[in-house]
Amino acid sequence: MKRNPLIIMFVGVTMLLASCGQKEQPQTLQTAIEHMMDIYPEARLQDIYKSFYQDHFGPGHLITDTAMVRHYLYSELSGNDVSYPYSYYEPTGCEGRYVRVFLSAVVDSLISAEELLDAFVRSANEFQEPKTEWATEWAEIVRTIRENEIDVEGVAEDEPALTEAARNNKAMHHSRAYNAAYFPHYRIVRRDIFEKEIKPKLERKK
Numbered sequence: 001m002k003r004n005p006l007i008i009m010f011v012g013v014t015m016l017l018a019s020c021g022q023k024e025q026p027q028t029l030q031t032a033i034e035h036m037m038d039i040y041p042e043a044r045l046q047d048i049y050k051s052f053y054q055d056h057f058g059p060g061h062l063i064t065d066t067a068m069v070r071h072y073l074y075s076e077l078s079g080n081d082v083s084y085p086y087s088y089y090e091p092t093g094c095e096g097r098y099v100r101v102f103l104s105a106v107v108d109s110l111i112s113a114e115e116l117l118d119a120f121v122r123s124a125n126e127f128q129e130p131k132t133e134w135a136t137e138w139a140e141i142v143r144t145i146r147e148n149e150i151d152v153e154g155v156a157e158d159e160p161a162l163t164e165a166a167r168n169n170k171a172m173h174h175s176r177a178y179n180a181a182y183f184p185h186y187r188i189v190r191r192d193i194f195e196k197e198i199k200p201k202l203e204r205k206k
Helices: 006-019 028-039 045-057 066-077 113-124 134-147 155-167 176-182 191-205
Strands: 089-091 098-102 186-190
Touching: 028 045, 028 134, 045 098, 045 134, 045 155, 066 113, 089 191, 098 113, 098 191, 113 186, 113 191, 134 155, 186 191
Parallel strands: none
Antiparallel strands: 089 098, 098 186
16 A cells, blocks of 8 residues: 555644644544554554553663664664655654654754754653553553544454553554554654754754
8 A cells, every 4th residue: 555645644743743632622532543544544553552652651661771772773874764754753642742753854964863862862761650550541542443443453453462561561563564664763752852852953844
């Protein structure tokens, strides 16, 4: 399947940014999932899990070896498929507590690799209380998909394993279908860091 046209991708990301973070509004969770599927029609349930997991946990790990993280970032940047043509950033999940900053922002010289690395490390190393409610949140996401008959691949096949992963607060990779269609290369940045330090530089492109 071909990717959605460029204009649809930009509109979808913009709507996703605008719709999330207002949990008191009805249909917010449903709208967020539907928008994700509009932007990424090749996504599977595993990719929905990953986005909402990132919104819940952030980068999800404490970084103790910055040199290794730097090496991995520069290695990834040296590849041939890190230029993401649709957007420089997008919020995670529905609340948008964290933001995916695509490496295309570095490739296009809007921010430096070191700026992104620093924001990512600080986001990962923030103090976090234990997240014991993730399994409950995930169950609500699956319920929303089923009750509203949102067209997401992998619900029947993947839901049992993902629900077990949620019980153990386990992170997941993107699905093979998602990787093949969208070549995702990004780093997770805490929303307040992104808004203050990175977003103004990305908007210079407009």
